[in-house]
Amino acid sequence: MSSPTFPTIDISPFLNPHTPTPLLLSTATSLSRACSSPGFFYLTNHNIPPELCNRILNLTRTFFLHAPASQKQTLLRRDVGIGNGDGARGYQVIGDNVTEGKRDWHEAVDFYRPVREGEPFSSPLFPSGDDLEGDDGEKDGEEKKRGLKRERAPPYELLMGMNQWPSGWRDTFEIYVREMLVLGEAVVRAMGVALGGGMEGEGRFVGVTGKSWWVMRAIGYPSLKEKGEEGGVSCGAHSDYGCVTLLLSDGTRGALQAWVGDDEGSEKGGEGGGSEDGDGNKGDKGGNEKGGRWVDVDPVEGALVVNIGDMMARWSGGKWKATRHRVVHRGEGFRVSVPFFFEPDWDARVPGGRGEGEVVYGEYLSGKVRGNF
Numbered sequence: 217m218s219s220p221t222f223p224t225i226d227i228s229p230f231l232n233p234h235t236p237t238p239l240l241l242s243t244a245t246s247l248s249r250a251c252s253s254p255g256f257f258y259l260t261n262h263n264i265p266p267e268l269c270n271r272i273l274n275l276t277r278t279f280f281l282h283a284p285a286s287q288k289q290t291l292l293r294r295d296v297g298i299g300n301g302d303g304a305r306g307y308q309v310i311g312d313n314v315t316e317g318k319r320d321w322h323e324a325v326d327f328y329r330p331v332r333e334g335e336p337f338s339s340p341l342f343p344s345g346d347d348l349e350g351d352d353g354e355k356d357g358e359e360k361k362r363g364l365k366r367e368r369a370p371p372y373e374l375l376m377g378m379n380q381w382p383s384g385w386r387d388t389f390e391i392y393v394r395e396m397l398v399l400g401e402a403v404v405r406a407m408g409v410a411l412g413g414g415m416e417g418e419g420r421f422v423g424v425t426g427k428s429w430w431v432m433r434a435i436g437y438p439s440l441k442e443k444g445e446e447g448g449v450s451c452g453a454h455s456d457y458g459c460v461t462l463l464l465s466d467g468t469r470g471a472l473q474a475w476v477g478d479d480e481g482s483e484k485g486g487e488g489g490g491s492e493d494g495d496g497n498k499g500d501k502g503g504n505e506k507g508g509r510w511v512d513v514d515p516v517e518g519a520l521v522v523n524i525g526d527m528m529a530r531w532s533g534g535k536w537k538a539t540r541h542r543v544v545h546r547g548e549g550f551r552v553s554v555p556f557f558f559e560p561d562w563d564a565r566v567p568g569g570r571g572e573g574e575v576v577y578g579e580y581l582s583g584k585v586r587g588n589f
């Protein structure tokens with residue numbers, strides 16, 4: 217497969233409060249070009265310390281390769297109504313997801329925004345608004361001081377449970393989440409400028425992502441070769457369905473691939489046909505392979521790989537693409553990646569896409585996770 221020509225966006229102008237306007241505008245223009253086509257790009261000067269990224273990847277690798285089966289069993293994602301299950305958070309074994317009749321050859325731990333007091337607002341999924349968040353990294357100290365912190369007890373509604381942290385992960389990953397939220401906000405400010413045609417657009421997405429219902433997946437991919445699954449996929453073709461995906465991965469090459477070359481990668485691309493995944497971050501699967509090709513999106517030292525999801529494609533009025541991608545790891549070694557999905561607020565209203573009306577993001581996400589779509 218030929219080398220990718222994915223663009224690089226230096227996001228530092230949007231992280232520095234003293235950046236002169238012309239530089240902000242030119243960054244936004246480059247970003248817009250990258251989001252229109254190919255819909256994947258490298259993000260540099262993002263301010264995430266390299267040591268933190270390494271710690272995240274090392275914790276992930278060590279857990280998947282060395283954690284005792286009993287720990288994985290304890291963290292298992294469970295269905296709503298079963299123990300502490302919320303149908304979303306927790307550990308998934310290899311082969312849990314099936315795409316086009318083939319098992320996705322990865323294991324993963326999924327985390328979501330902690331559920332906080334009074335959130336997510338008017339959702340019928342969470343009518344009381346009374347529960348306090350027990351695993352809230354951001355307000356942890358403050359809540360403890362005020363004597364408010366307590367664990368919420370199961371049973372949980374769909375998506376409303378507690379994050380299941382492997383031992384030794386929580387402190388480091390919560391720092392990482394905070395960094396990702398700062399970065400995500402900078403990226404959507406730049407996107408607002410890009411779509412708004414000037415600096416007045418900068419706040420456009422801040423109001424609908426300020427309480428981002430983020431998702432983070434820590435993923436482990438054994439080589440398909442080692443498992444005798446050469447014909448299979450590590451993660452089947454899909455578009456992400458939220459706003460912006462910020463992907464950290466190890467140095468494995470030739471694994472992540474993006475569909476480049478036609479518009480079929482956008483929201484309703486392809487003929488469907490993917491089966492339910494329930495991963496909490498996947499848009500449409502399946503695909504029509506005419507008129508384009510799969511191109512490797514190899515890791516670049518110090519850069520994050522970024523792509524946009526279906527919700528941002530909708531907000532762009534179809535100008536930008538939620539490019540389909542997949543992972544096919546047939547090389548050597550065990551690959552790890554940690555995508556962070558910077559998503560809309562639970563109650564954000566997102567305009568209709570092709571053939572679909574407006575959606576409230578939390579309801580849309582619930583439908584995806586429940587597998588009704």
Ligand SMILES: O=C(O)CCC(=O)C(=O)O
Pocket residue numbers: 433435451456463465472497498541542543553554555
């Ligand atoms: O592991 C990767 O490189 C990408 C994973 C992915 O596309 C996803 O989880 O949505």
Ligand SMILES: [Fe+2]
Pocket residue numbers: 454455456541
């Ligand atoms: Fe994805």
